[in-house]
Amino acid sequence: MSPSLRVLVADDELLARKRLSRLLAAFPDVEVCGEAADGEAVLSAVRAGGVDVVLLDIHMPGLSGLDALALMPEGRPRVILCTAHAEHAVEAFDHGAVDYVLKPVEPARLQKALERARSRLEPAPRDSAKAEPPATERPSSTPPAKGLARLPIPTRQGIVLVDPETISHAALEDELVTVFTGQGDYLTDFTLNELAEKLPPERFHRVHRRALLNLSHVTRLEPLETGGYLARTARGHTVEVSRQSARELRRMLGLRKSAEDEG
Known part of the structure; x- marks a missing residue:
């Protein structure tokens, strides 16, 4: 059985955070590991570790979701943008988001986004401090040399x-x-x-x-x-x-x- 995805819910609106948390609670392989109401709180949680996926709103006070995404450290969690604004999709994917989900978030669409995020996670042990570098990596994690035969x-x-x-x-x-x-x-x-x-x-x-x-x-x-x-x-x-x-x-x-x- 796959380990639970540890998901951070980031939105400046309390009701939006609670709704996402309720949707996530219906998935047996997902664990809500925290909530954040602004970009600074998102970055603090990511730096602290223990987060696999961030459900990230774009319009938040201070740092926007896109700002926070761009400032995340190397080895960051997979990020799914959850927003009511469709016009930022190109910028989000350019910054490395794995999916872009429009509000109101539907359960089936959220599940698809989480599956995509899980498929992009490197198969590393939870305790990264003790983990040995993986012998191989997923094809989508590290681009191979240019001119790939297939x-x-x-x-x-x-x-x-x-x-x-x-x-x-x-x-x-x-x-x-x-x-x-x-x-x-x-x-x-x-x-x-x-x-x-x-x-x-x-x-x-x-x-x-x-x-x-x-x-x-x-x-x-x-x-x-x-x-x-x-x-x-x-x-x-x-x-x-x-x-x-x-x-x-x-x-x-x-x-x-x-x-x-x-x-």
Whole structure:
């Protein structure tokens, strides 16, 4: 049986904390190890240890949840943002959050987020002071060398090993990254930054803060009024290329400079 997840509930509203605690009490493998009403209290609890997962609100007095997330020490707990505001998802994932749950939090959605957090925990003993370094680590914990021969993507049916050459692009949609391949599309816990570390850099390019693109699968680049492009893939998908990335693509492809490139 898996050890209980020790969860810190962090929200500046007492009612919100109590509701989350009640939801967590329904899960037999979860233990509420404390509550925090502001970012400073969150950091104090994390530094004290004994926390596996933090359910973290964004808007709190003093340090915001995102501020606290950015200031957490190395080896920090896994963090699930619980907020009523959808617009901070990209920033949250860039700071290393494992999930982003919108209020009002539903039990099934919370359970899914906790399962994701558990899967990202390193299998280390509770007493870290006496623990020996693990012989191996989870694939999602430490990115392997660039140019991975097969990208492992955990799914409900098992781990799918994807040939990077078959990947046309990866995109952040809503709260998760989807990897698009010739064999199908897969949701993944990897962030775009993690995927960029795992995939061949000569093929994959971060063309937007929400997209990673394999130029081998691009059939057409359509100019946009913003100065960027709309990239069309062989499977008919479209990927937005930002203006800055469009400049880099033009240089890389040896295309004629635009007035903006020269300015």
